[in-house]
Amino acid sequence: MTRAEPAEAGLALAPGSRVGIIAGGGSLPVEVADGLVKHGIAPFIIIAAGEVDREADFAAYDQEKLALEDIGLLLPLLKRHGITHLVLAGEIKRRPRLSKIRPTLGLLAIIPSLIRALRRGDDGLLKVLTRGLETRGVKVVGAHEVVPELTAGEGPLTVTEPNQSDWRDIEAARRAAKAIGALDIGQAAIAIGGRTIALEGIEGTAGLLDRTRELRGHGRLAGKARGVLVKCAKPGQELRADLPSIGPQTIEAAHAAGLAGIAVEAGRSLILEGPATIARANALGLFIVGLPTELANGGAG
Numbered sequence: 001m002t003r004a005e006p007a008e009a010g011l012a013l014a015p016g017s018r019v020g021i022i023a024g025g026g027s028l029p030v031e032v033a034d035g036l037v038k039h040g041i042a043p044f045i046i047i048a049a050g051e052v053d054r055e056a057d058f059a060a061y062d063q064e065k066l067a068l069e070d071i072g073l074l075l076p077l078l079k080r081h082g083i084t085h086l087v088l089a090g091e092i093k094r095r096p097r098l099s100k101i102r103p104t105l106g107l108l109a110i111i112p113s114l115i116r117a118l119r120r121g122d123d124g125l126l127k128v129l130t131r132g133l134e135t136r137g138v139k140v141v142g143a144h145e146v147v148p149e150l151t152a153g154e155g156p157l158t159v160t161e162p163n164q165s166d167w168r169d170i171e172a173a174r175r176a177a178k179a180i181g182a183l184d185i186g187q188a189a190i191a192i193g194g195r196t197i198a199l200e201g202i203e204g205t206a207g208l209l210d211r212t213r214e215l216r217g218h219g220r221l222a223g224k225a226r227g228v229l230v231k232c233a234k235p236g237q238e239l240r241a242d243l244p245s246i247g248p249q250t251i252e253a254a255h256a257a258g259l260a261g262i263a264v265e266a267g268r269s270l271i272l273e274g275p276a277t278i279a280r281a282n283a284l285g286l287f288i289v290g291l292p293t294e295l296a297n298g299g300a301g
Contacts, residue, residue, distance in 0.1 A: 024090025
């Protein structure tokens with residue numbers, strides 16, 4: 001098994017429904033759009049201005065561009081195009097500058113909540129945005145709900161599997177990832193030799209892996225072989241946005257950092273460019289394993 005088994009095709013949409021995608025950076029919004037088409041759903045793309053690095057891949061889709069500071073115009077845009085369901089997909093590298101936000105009547109009502117959410121962190125902001133849209137008639141859905149074939153399956157997904165010492169590292173990194181997730185800091189941790197050696201911060205997983213590679217290069221991890229990256233959803237996370245994800249670049253960076261493999265939550269993590277990601281891990285001898293949700297959340301596995 002390399003992937004989770006796809007669920008029944010996509011959303012059960014009522015007549016007249018339409019799915020929109022707020023597209024950020026990376027391959028996820030492209031894969032969600034293409035996956036929806038395979039399920040017979042033609043999406044409308046809202047391009048987050050300055051964030052999308054694969055605009056050409058959306059050329060065939062109906063679309064509009066929206067600046068982050070024009071977030072108050074999002075609901076009128078959705079209503080204008082008949083969007084009933086919305087997927088938030090892709091990386092947004094910066095937050096909107098409050099001083100530059102164009103006020104609208106609808107936005108003014110939630111400005112206090114928006115300010116509090118910005119102070120709480122990324123997940124708080126996503127929850128406020130989601131709640132605000134749903135109270136105004138737009139259903140927010142997750143990428144894993146509309147294109148379930150993107151989610152990680154349970155168990156070993158590669159030819160190589162974790163050994164006994166790798167499982168000790170997986171458990172140590174899982175506990176650390178859940179701890180920083182509870183503080184809305186990050187979703188990932190790296191453990192080597194049974195102890196956590198690095199935590200994900202604002203720089204993301206790529207930065208975490210770069211730091212680990214540098215630690216090895218500087219001799220700080222001398223004599224410590226192998227090691228594991230674990231990515232988990234934050235406790236209480238809004239699962240309809242910002243699910244943990246890995247892709248081919250994650251595999252390359254994990255290999256460069258000297259790690260033996262990667263563990264993610266089955267059904268609650270995304271494997272981007274799936275065939276290429278699995279193939280590259282196999283070629284480099286890394287394992288990818290999907291953790292049962294009860295184990296990833298700290299229960300008996």
